[in-house]
Amino acid sequence: MSDTEIQIVLLSLRVAGVAILIALPLAFAVAWLFARHDFPGKSVAQALVMLPLVVPPVVTGYGLLVLFGTQGAVGGPLRDWLGVTFAFRWTGAALAAGVMAFPLLVRPIRLSLEAIDPTLPEMAQTLGVGPLRRFSTITLPLALPGLIAGGILGFAKALGEFGATITFVSNVPGETQTLSLAIYSLLQSPQGDAAALRLIGFSVVLALGAVIVSELVQRRLGVGSGDE
Amino acid sequence: MSGALDVDITVRQGAFETRCTFCAQDGITALFGPSGAGKTTALRTIAGLVSGAAGVVRVGGKVLLDSAQGIDVPAEKRRVGFVFQEGRLLPHLSVAANLAYGRHGGRGPSGPALQNMAERLGIGHLLERKPRTLSGGERQRLAIGRALLSDPALLLMDEPLASLDPARRVELLPMIEMVRDEIDIPIVLVSHNVSEVARLAETLVVMDGGRTLAAGSALEIFSCFETDAVLGQGEAGALVEGEVTAIDSEFGIASVDLGGAKLELTQDGFAVGQHVRLRILASDVSLAVGDASAMAGLSIRNRLSAEIQAIAPDLAGGPYAELLLGIREGSLRARVTRKSLVEMELREGQSVTAMIKAVSVERRRSVG
Numbered sequence: 001m002s003d004t005e006i007q008i009v010l011l012s013l014r015v016a017g018v019a020i021l022i023a024l025p026l027a028f029a030v031a032w033l034f035a036r037h038d039f040p041g042k043s044v045a046q047a048l049v050m051l052p053l054v055v056p057p058v059v060t061g062y063g064l065l066v067l068f069g070t071q072g073a074v075g076g077p078l079r080d081w082l083g084v085t086f087a088f089r090w091t092g093a094a095l096a097a098g099v100m101a102f103p104l105l106v107r108p109i110r111l112s113l114e115a116i117d118p119t120l121p122e123m124a125q126t127l128g129v130g131p132l133r134r135f136s137t138i139t140l141p142l143a144l145p146g147l148i149a150g151g152i153l154g155f156a157k158a159l160g161e162f163g164a165t166i167t168f169v170s171n172v173p174g175e176t177q178t179l180s181l182a183i184y185s186l187l188q189s190p191q192g193d194a195a196a197l198r199l200i201g202f203s204v205v206l207a208l209g210a211v212i213v214s215e216l217v218q219r220r221l222g223v224g225s226g227d228e
Numbered sequence: 229m230s231g232a233l234d235v236d237i238t239v240r241q242g243a244f245e246t247r248c249t250f251c252a253q254d255g256i257t258a259l260f261g262p263s264g265a266g267k268t269t270a271l272r273t274i275a276g277l278v279s280g281a282a283g284v285v286r287v288g289g290k291v292l293l294d295s296a297q298g299i300d301v302p303a304e305k306r307r308v309g310f311v312f313q314e315g316r317l318l319p320h321l322s323v324a325a326n327l328a329y330g331r332h333g334g335r336g337p338s339g340p341a342l343q344n345m346a347e348r349l350g351i352g353h354l355l356e357r358k359p360r361t362l363s364g365g366e367r368q369r370l371a372i373g374r375a376l377l378s379d380p381a382l383l384l385m386d387e388p389l390a391s392l393d394p395a396r397r398v399e400l401l402p403m404i405e406m407v408r409d410e411i412d413i414p415i416v417l418v419s420h421n422v423s424e425v426a427r428l429a430e431t432l433v434v435m436d437g438g439r440t441l442a443a444g445s446a447l448e449i450f451s452c453f454e455t456d457a458v459l460g461q462g463e464a465g466a467l468v469e470g471e472v473t474a475i476d477s478e479f480g481i482a483s484v485d486l487g488g489a490k491l492e493l494t495q496d497g498f499a500v501g502q503h504v505r506l507r508i509l510a511s512d513v514s515l516a517v518g519d520a521s522a523m524a525g526l527s528i529r530n531r532l533s534a535e536i537q538a539i540a541p542d543l544a545g546g547p548y549a550e551l552l553l554g555i556r557e558g559s560l561r562a563r564v565t566r567k568s569l570v571e572m573e574l575r576e577g578q579s580v581t582a583m584i585k586a587v588s589v590e591r592r593r594s595v596g
Contacts, residue, residue, distance in 0.1 A: 119316055125303040126275055126310035127378040129333035137333050141320050 001198055004173075005182075009202060012178040015090055016158035019098035020105075024151055027105035028143070034106070035113035052164075053103040061167025064096055068168075092169035093176045097158035104157050105150040112146025113139070145218055152214035156207050179203050232414040233257070233382060237273050237283035237293070239266075246270060248435065250443035255430035256408055256415045258446070260422075261458050265435040267418040268313075271384050274416065275310050276303035287382045287414070309380030313387045315367040317359035317374075324355040326370055330377030345373045348410075349403060365396035369403060376411060383407070385417045389424060404428065422463045426450070426507050426590045434458050450507075451552060451559045453540045461544060465509035466560045467590070472502040487557030489532045493587060505591035510550060510561035512586040517572050519581060530584040534560060536576050539569070553582055560584075 001009075030049060034042070052060050068075040068086045078084045086092035116139065124134045162180040169176040171185060183199050186192030233252040238245065246266035250257065259267040273281045276292065281300075285293040287308070292301045317326050327342050328334045346352040349369040351362075359367060368388055375383060388404065389397045405428070408415055419425050425432065425446070432449040434441040435458075442454045449455055451466035470486035475498060482498040484491045484506070491506070498504070516523070519533070534553035542548040549569045553560040560582050564574070574580070 117316070117319075119312070119314075120318065122277055122303075123310070123312060123316040124329070124333060125277070126306075126308060127330050127333065127374065128304050128307065129329075130304055133333040133335070137329070138318065 001202070002195070005195060005198060005202075007174065008177060008179060008182045008199065011090060011174070012159055015093045015097055015178050016155055016161075018091075019094040019101060019158045020151055020155045022094075023098040023102055023105055023154065024147065027102055027150065027154075028109055028147065031106045031110035031113055031146075035110045036118075049106055050103045052100050057100065057161075057163025058167050060099060061096060061164035064092075064099065064164065064168040068092070068095060086169065088169055088172055088176060090175055093161075093165050093178055096164040096168045097161040097178075100161050100164050101154035101157040105154040108150040108153065109143060109146040112143045112149075116142045148214055148217055152210050156210050159206065160203065232288055233416070234284060234286040235270070235274060237270065237281050237285060239269055239273050239278055239281045241269065241278075244438055246273075246438040247440060248273070248433070249440050250431065250433045252414055252416070252431040254412065254414050256404075256417055256428045257431040257433060258425040258429035259416060259418045259433045259435060260420065260425050260429075260455075261435035261441075262420060264437075265458075266438040267420075267435055268386055269438075270435070271310075271386055271416065271418055274382070275308045275384055276301060276306045277310075290381070307379065307381045309375030309378055309383045311368070311371045311375050311383070311385040311388050313390060315359075315371045317362075317367060317370060319359055321359075322355065323351060323357050323359065323362070323370055326359060327355075327373050327377060330374040332378075342377065345377055348406065349373045363396070364392050365399055368392065368400055372403065372407065376407065381413055383411075383413055383415045385415065387418050387420070389419070389421065401427065422459055423590070426467055426505075447558055451561050453538070453550060453552065456550065461542075462511070463509070464550065464561055464563070465507055465512070466558070467505060467507055468555075468558050468560070469503065469505045472498045472500055472504060475500060486532075486555065489556045491530050491532075491584070491587065493589070498592070499594065501594065503591075503593045504589055507588045507590050508560060508584055509586070509588075510563040512584060513553075513560055513562035514583045514585065515551070515562055515564055515568075515572070515574070516581040516583060517574075518579075526583070528583045528585060530587070532560070532582045532584070534580055534582040536574060536578045536580060539574070539576060542566070553580070555582070 034046060065072070067073055070076065070079060070085065070087050075086055084091065086095055120138050121134045124138060129137070160180050161178070162184070165176065165178060166181055171177050171181045177185065179199060183196050186196035186199070232254050236249045238247050246269045248266065248270035259270060261267055269278065272278045274285050281293060282295040283293065291299050292306050292308070293299060318329060321329065324342065325334060327346060331337065343352065346355060349372060351366055351369050351373065354362065354366060359370065362370065372388070389400055392400060417428065429446040431444065432446040433443040434449060434455045441458065442449050442452055447467050447469060456464045468486050470484040470491065472482050473485045474483040476483070480494060480496070482493045484493055484504060532555050534555050536551055537554045537559065538552040540550045542550065547565050547567070548563050549566050551562045551564065551574070553562055562582060
């Protein structure tokens with residue numbers, strides 16, 4: 001692989017990695033809210049979280065542009081106060097990837113949270129175990145399979161994100177041109193076939209690797225505690 | 229009044245109100261009643277797992293709940309061990325780690341105490357296993373061990389035997405008695421099994437429909453009329469305690485002294501000096517007017533002088549009458565037909581002879 005191709009792969013890994021690292025705790029909080037609490041407007045909130053999965057990615061990208069663009073309702077204040085900009089930056093690509101992967105993170109985490117016996121924390125209370133310790137010894141370990149499954153699935157999705165990214169932050173080589181965008185660009189040019197094939201091969205290997213690693217980790221953890 | 233445990237609580241859940249009031253000394257207190265009586269709610273309130281409870285809970289003088297004073301100690305600070313009906317083991321941890329969880333969620337030191345507890349509960353060889361591979365009885369023993377390792381000032385058990393088959397039940401009963409005898413804390417146990425209660429309970433609290441029907445010493449409460457509705461007419465009877473004073477090996481008879489009154493039992497395996505708790509069903513007691521203790525020509529040898537203390541009609545409106553009899557120490561129950569009651573002219577205060585046809589031994593303990 002050429003230096004440019006390695007750059008593309010490294011950029012894609014960084015974009016997807018940052019996207020999932022930031023999205024995972026948020027997805028856990030949302031999944032916890034949905035799994036354990038009832039509140040007015042819950043079904044609307046659930047539909048909103050699932051939206052990126054069903055709306056055309058271009059539409060999601062346009063929505064991000066409107067909200068997080070330099071003039072956007074959120075993007076403007078973020079730039080002014082925190083100095084964070086998204087437009088045409090890899091951070092924008094990470095945001096797009098994170099938003100698109102979010103529903104895929106929430107679902108498995110929510111399922112594993114719902115599978116936890118809700119009476120266990122109460123049992124821990126009678127043993128004198130405080131709330132933080134209850135979370136770290138019961139909720140977190142029992143939700144781990146969902147976190148891993150969601151994380152891997154979301155990472156694979158973030159790595160291959162195309163529509164929302166190109167709409168939101170365009171296709172800037174070295175900055176926002178991730179794997180899918182680079183493959184698309186290479187296929188547009190007459191000499192690009194060989195390079196495109198190498199990147200395609202690499203993305204297939206990466207995806208397969210992710211799935212295998214997730215399987216191995218889950219088996220190692222003895223996941224699916226097996227009761228009931 | 230105050231004891232090892234004082235409870236006077238009122239909990240409202242929807243339209244259902246549960247009131248539970250009792251004082252208990254050390255040893256086992258049984259909350260007894262049919263399902264839906266409010267037993268589990270009472271237990272959960274003592275543990276601090278029910279919010280909005282009114283009243284008082286005191287353990288060994290320490291106030292856990294006093295709604296008038298605005299005191300409501302959170303569950304994790306109450307030092308009240310709880311053995312749940314379904315065990316509630318942590319599925320992702322080994323037996324050893326589940327036990328260690330009793331020490332501040334696995335943070336405190338355990339080591340020898342943990343090993344020791346596991347051995348005493350007979351699960352020492354299972355420490356590496358996962359809870360899902362355990363039998364029902366082993367799971368309950370693990371849950372008991374975990375609760376005890378949290379160093380509780382009070383142990384609550386919600387029908388610890390209900391989910392077990394009869395054989396496992398027989399195994400677990402002595403474990404509960406071991407906990408009672410070796411660990412000096414009061415135990416409150418929920419049960420709807422009469423023989424369990426007759427064997428284990430020092431204090432008995434009878435509940436039905438969210439109310440406390442009777443509470444006090446098991447020996448007194450067992451024979452009072454209020455408990456009949458919950459026990460069922462067939463189970464109505466008295467609990468008495470005594471000491472084995474002599475063994476007649478020629479005839480295979482053991483003499484038991486019930487505070488002055490003497491009973492003869494045929495069961496084997498008694499030793500002189502043993503303390504026994506006996507259950508005598510109302511339907512196994514017949515009455516004779518006057519002094520029948522010397523009457524010849526009767527095969528029933530257990531004849532106790534008694535005084536009729538109270539007479540109540542048959543609960544089901546049937547042909548029987550229920551009688552409460554006072555013997556030297558304690559009381560007996562008898563059931564006679566209403567026709568006998570009239571023909572024998574039985575009335576309260578009258579002296580009679582109680583003739584006992586059958587006795588079951590609920591507990592025997594050698595006093596060292």
